Amino acid sequence: MRKVRTGTGAVAVQVARKDGGRVVILEHVGSAHTDAELGILLERARRVVDGLMEVLDFEVSRRVAQIAEVPDWRPAEAASRPVLAAPGRTAATSSRLLYSVLGAVYDWLGFGVVDDAVFRDLVIARIVEPTSKADARRVLGDLGATVMSYKTIQRHLALIDTGGCRDTIAQRCFAHASQPWWVEPAALQRDNSVFRG
Numbered sequence: 001m002r003k004v005r006t007g008t009g010a011v012a013v014q015v016a017r018k019d020g021g022r023v024v025i026l027e028h029v030g031s032a033h034t035d036a037e038l039g040i041l042l043e044r045a046r047r048v049v050d051g052l053m054e055v056l057d058f059e060v061s062r063r064v065a066q067i068a069e070v071p072d073w074r075p076a077e078a079a080s081r082p083v084l085a086a087p088g089r090t091a092a093t094s095s096r097l098l099y100s101v102l103g104a105v106y107d108w109l110g111f112g113v114v115d116d117a118v119f120r121d122l123v124i125a126r127i128v129e130p131t132s133k134a135d136a137r138r139v140l141g142d143l144g145a146t147v148m149s150y151k152t153i154q155r156h157l158a159l160i161d162t163g164g165c166r167d168t169i170a171q172r173c174f175a176h177a178s179q180p181w182w183v184e185p186a187a188l189q190r191d192n193s194v195f196r197g
Contacts, residue, residue, distance in 0.1 A: 001013065001014070001015060001016075001042065001045045001046070001049060002014045002015070002016045002023070002025075003038075003042075003065070003070045004070070005070055005071065005072050006031055008031075009072070010031040010032060010033050011031065011032045011038055011067055011070045012028065012030075012031045012032075013028075013029040013030060013031070013032065013038070013041040013042060013044075013045050014026075014027065014028050014029060014045075015027040015029065015045050015048045015049055026048075027045075027048055029041050029044050029045045029048065030044070032067065033067075034067065035065070035066050035067055038065050038066070038067055039065060042065055094141075094142060094143060094144025095128075095142060095143050095144065096143065096144040098128065098143060099124060099143040099144055099145055102124045102127055102128070103120065103124060106120055106123060106124065109172060109173075109176055110172040110175065110176065111123070111169060111172055113168055113169075113172065114160070114165045114168060114169060116156055116159070116160065116165075118148055118152060118153060118156040119156055119157070119160050119165070121136075121140055121145055121146075121148075122136055122153065122156075122157075124140075124143070124145070125139040125140050125143070128143065133150070133153050133154070133157070134150055136153070137150065137153075
């Protein structure tokens with residue numbers, strides 16, 4: 001394995017061998033700008049080397065490599081400039097924990113009797129941010145839930161309106177509100193792992 005400085009100050013990791021006094025590069029693994037990147041590239045290079053030759057059956061502890069250990073051949077003014085790694089990039093974020101907790105409370109209150117996942121997601125979205133049906137899709141996306149089309153929302157809400165679900169939910173609310181505060185609901189007694197952490 002060979003570590004050399006590039007013109008930009010990064011450290012190139014290569015798999016090479018000597019042939020008649022010449023260095024022959026078998027594979028360029030990559031260029032590292034930080035110690036972490038250097039460690040990853042060296043591990044990849046070790047896998048390449050292990051594939052090229054037989055490995056003895058004992059382990060030797062490896063010292064952690066650092067960028068600063070590789071000699072810098074560039075002029076002093078170029079070498080004195082710090083090499084910065086590119087900034088990280090967030091691919092996506094979501095509030096999946098909030099979505100899960102609100103879903104568990106929805107089920108705990110007994111609203112699961114309305115067997116409609118779209119309705120359940122709309123209730124959760126409205127609790128998080130009271131907004132329109134169309135904008136509820138954005139809220140569900142932020143929560144990490146599956147986003148459905150606006151037509152699907154309209155279709156499911158039409159079924160909820162005609163299916164007597166309002167009365168069923170009202171009965172569940174009354175049953176929950178009429179229980180003494182010290183009585184733990186049966187659903188919570190069965191599984192309260194969500195609330196324990």
